[in-house]
Amino acid sequence: MLSHAGVWAAIDALAAQYSLSASGLAKRAGLDSTAFNKSKRFSADGRPRWPSTESLAKIMTATGATLEEFSELIGTPRSYRYRSAPSVAEVPLIGFAQAGGGGFFDDAGFPVGQGWDSVSVPGKVGEAAYALQVQGDSMLPLYKDGDILIVDPEISTHRGDRVVVKTTAGEVMTKMLARRTATHIELHSLNPEHPLRRYKLAEVSWIARVIWASQ
Numbered sequence: 001m002l003s004h005a006g007v008w009a010a011i012d013a014l015a016a017q018y019s020l021s022a023s024g025l026a027k028r029a030g031l032d033s034t035a036f037n038k039s040k041r042f043s044a045d046g047r048p049r050w051p052s053t054e055s056l057a058k059i060m061t062a063t064g065a066t067l068e069e070f071s072e073l074i075g076t077p078r079s080y081r082y083r084s085a086p087s088v089a090e091v092p093l094i095g096f097a098q099a100g101g102g103g104f105f106d107d108a109g110f111p112v113g114q115g116w117d118s119v120s121v122p123g124k125v126g127e128a129a130y131a132l133q134v135q136g137d138s139m140l141p142l143y144k145d146g147d148i149l150i151v152d153p154e155i156s157t158h159r160g161d162r163v164v165v166k167t168t169a170g171e172v173m174t175k176m177l178a179r180r181t182a183t184h185i186e187l188h189s190l191n192p193e194h195p196l197r198r199y200k201l202a203e204v205s206w207i208a209r210v211i212w213a214s215q
Contacts, residue, residue, distance in 0.1 A: 002074065004048040008041055010073035011051065011059065018063055018212075029058035061142060064162060064213050091150060093117040093131040121150050121212055128154045129211065132164060134174060140191045143174060143213060150212035162210040163187075168203050174210065 015025035015036075022036035034040060041049055060070055119131045129152040134143045142162070143149065151164050157177055165187060166172045175187035178196065185204060187197040 004041075004050060006074045007051060008036075010070060011036055011056075013073045014059060014063060014065060014070065025059055025062070026055075029055070029062040031055055031058060064210060066160075090118045090120055091125060091129050091131050093119045093133065093148070119148055119214075121148075121214065125150060125211065126152045126154050128152060132172075132174075137191055137193075142190050148214040149174060149210045150214075151208045152211050153206065153208035155209045155211065157207055157209045162213075163207050164210060165199075165207045166205040167199065168205050173197075177207070 011025070012022055015022050018025070018028075020028065023033045026035040027033045035055060036051070043049055056070070059065075060067065121131070129150055132149050132151055134145055134147040134149060136145060149162075149164065157163055157180075159177055159179060161177050162174065163177050164172065164174050165185075173187070175189055175197065177185065178188040179186040183201055185199055185201065185207070187199070189195070189197075
């Protein structure tokens with residue numbers, strides 16, 4: 001059951017997971033920095049104010065959190081959320097040009113070899129996670145050129161997930177998974193100037209979910 005206190009506590013917990021204050025989360029989402037201040041959570045006469053669905057959508061977009069993940073935070077006791085606040089993890093950083101080259105990944109999308117640069121990210125990530133740097137504008141306004149994406153090939157992908165895909169032709173791209181059937185996948189770009197892409201599964205080397213973005 002949704003409660004006023006639970007929704008606001010979930011916003012605070014989401015901010016903490018990304019080492020942000022409530023104000024920092026609001027700014028990252030493109031909102032006024034005071035949007036989530038304690039003083040904004042009640043009106044002058046003491047009535048509770050709820051965050052708008054638009055502001056919730058923006059903070060989930062900014063952090064890459066799914067609605068399911070945010071809903072889990074609403075139902076998690078405050079003490080547990082902050083006991084499990086993230087530490088800093090180091091993951092290998094791979095350029096998109098390297099990702100498209102032969103010999104850098106196995107057939108499942110796991111990086112192979114050594115000598116990669118590394119990047120620090122907040123929170124615990126799987127041992128298979130790695131970082132890719134965005135190139136181009138096909139994921140604007142969600143991701144811009146130069147953003148760092150953390151990818152985990154061990155996590156299953158679902159419709160609506162942000163994903164990194166490598167084709168058998170060697171192209172590597174960041175898209176949103178629009179549809180997946182037994183024979184094809186459809187990939188959506190948030191930038192309307194880039195068309196929907198459709199591939200046979202035989203044309204896809206691997207697909208991995210984006211779990212975090214540094215923006």
